[in-house]
Amino acid sequence: xxxxxxxxxxxxxxxxxxxxxxxxxxxxxxxxxxxxxxxxxxxxxxxxxxxxxxxxxxxxxxxxxxxxxxxxxxxxxxxxxxxxxxxxxxxxxxxxxxxxxxxxxxxxxxxxxxxxxxxxxxxxxxxxxxxxxxxxxxxxxxxxxxxxxxxxxxxxxxxxxxxxxxxxxxxxxxxxxxxxxxxxxxxxxxxxxxxxxxxxxxxxxxxxxxxxxxxxxxxxxxxxxxxxxxxxxxxxxxxxxxxxxxxxxxxxxxxxxxxxxxxxxxxxxxxxxxxxxxxxxxxxxxxxxxxxxxxxxxxxxxxxxxxxxxxxxxxxxxxxxxxxxxxxxxxxxxxxxxxxxxxxxxxxxxxxxxxxxxxxxxxxxxxxxxxxxx
Numbered sequence: 088x089x090x091x092x093x094x095x096x097x098x099x100x101x102x103x104x105x106x107x108x109x110x111x112x113x114x115x116x117x118x119x120x121x122x123x124x125x126x127x128x129x130x131x132x133x134x135x136x137x138x139x140x141x142x143x144x145x146x147x148x149x150x151x152x153x154x155x156x157x158x159x160x161x162x163x164x165x166x167x168x169x170x171x172x173x174x175x176x177x178x179x180x181x182x183x184x185x186x187x188x189x190x191x192x193x194x195x196x197x198x199x200x201x202x203x204x205x206x207x208x209x210x211x212x213x214x215x216x217x218x219x220x221x222x223x224x225x226x227x228x229x230x231x232x233x234x235x236x237x238x239x240x241x242x243x244x245x246x247x248x249x250x251x252x253x254x255x256x257x258x259x260x261x262x263x264x265x266x267x268x269x270x271x272x273x274x275x276x277x278x279x280x281x282x283x284x285x286x287x288x289x290x291x292x293x294x295x296x297x298x299x300x301x302x303x304x305x306x307x308x309x310x311x312x313x314x315x316x317x318x319x320x321x322x323x324x325x326x327x328x329x330x331x332x333x334x335x336x337x338x339x340x341x342x343x344x345x346x347x348x349x350x351x352x353x354x355x356x357x358x359x360x361x362x363x364x365x366x367x368x369x370x371x372x373x374x375x376x377x378x379x380x381x382x383x384x385x386x387x388x389x390x391x392x393x394x395x396x397x398x399x400x401x402x403x404x405x406x407x408x409x410x411x412x413x414x415x416x417x418x419x420x421x422x423x424x425x426x427x428x429x430x431x432x433x434x435x436x437x438x439x440x441x442x443x444x445x446x447x448x449x450x451x452x453x454x455x456x457x458x459x460x461x
Contacts, residue, residue: 278295
């Protein structure tokens with residue numbers, strides 16, 4: 088499963104190293120006043136945010152980019168000239184080296200963009216994806232209501248609908264685009280979206296290899312190739328990569344010390360709502376099978392200085408198994424080793440340390456354990 092509602096995702100828009108100059112110039116003709124415009128994008132693991140004032144309806148930004156990069160242009164519109172009440176609008180914008188012009192008339196979301204071939208392709212893709220995005224957005228409110236009501240069956244049903252929408256979108260939009268537009272400046276972006284957080288190397292690597300060598304050698308291409316290699320090492324059938332990380336008492340714990348048992352390697356965090364909602368299912372599995380050579384090893388992506396929050400969540404949720412963390416948030420060394428870009432995620436290991444299943448939750452986890460540990 089991928090890109091569905093109950094997950095926290097590490098936002099990744101690709102890698103853009105300092106390189107060729109980019110100039111973004113804009114003009115606004117709006118009823119509601121705008122004083123500031125903001126631009127944000129990622130450079131490797133770092134988010135860059137810039138702001139500029141609007142003077143006489145004009146604004147501009149400059150940047151240096153090595154390759155096409157997805158950015159967010161945002162503006163705060165005042166309701167009245169002397170009012171503090173504002174509304175924020177955003178527009179996704181594909182930047183590339185050169186001069187890009189943005190014309191805004193009343194709505195930033197409906198702004199016209201010229202000068203970026205990558206953005207022109209992005210808009211074409213968005214048109215193809217509109218029906219699927221609308222269907223996915225329509226699930227947000229029902230899911231929120233089910234979540235508030237603790238309606239697990241309802242949440243599960245909506246997640247299944249989301250999975251179905253994503254699958255159809257992949258089959259009818261993303262895959263055909265990748266097969267027919269390998270030279271597109273956004274082909275690598277589309278491939279990353281198609282791959283999702285739980286990358287299947289058998290499906291994704293052949294598509295990656297069809298991209299031009301120049302694309303594969305871009306910084307984001309090199310980064311994505313690394314993700315593929317990591318996915319190969321953590322696929323079902325591979326032996327789990329060993330690691331050592333400190334537990335809640337700051338004592339080192341190694342994965343290899345659990346050999347001889349089935350181990351659910353569980354990536355989560357105290358701040359992750361979907362993880363916390365899944366925890367009762369993990370507790371149920373642990374209590375049922377802990378006397379049958381089964382255990383759980385929790386790896387938390389909690390943030391620096393947030394050890395108390397981590398320990399509190401362990402106590403509140405009744406997670407009585409071993410837990411480790413380096414409190415480095417998304418830079419958790421184990422998460423990076425396993426290519427984790429969304430949580431919750433898990434891997435089920437057999438007594439020899441071989442990965443026998445990935446990302447199994449709820450009833451699926453119970454069924455798999457019943458099969459392995461009757």
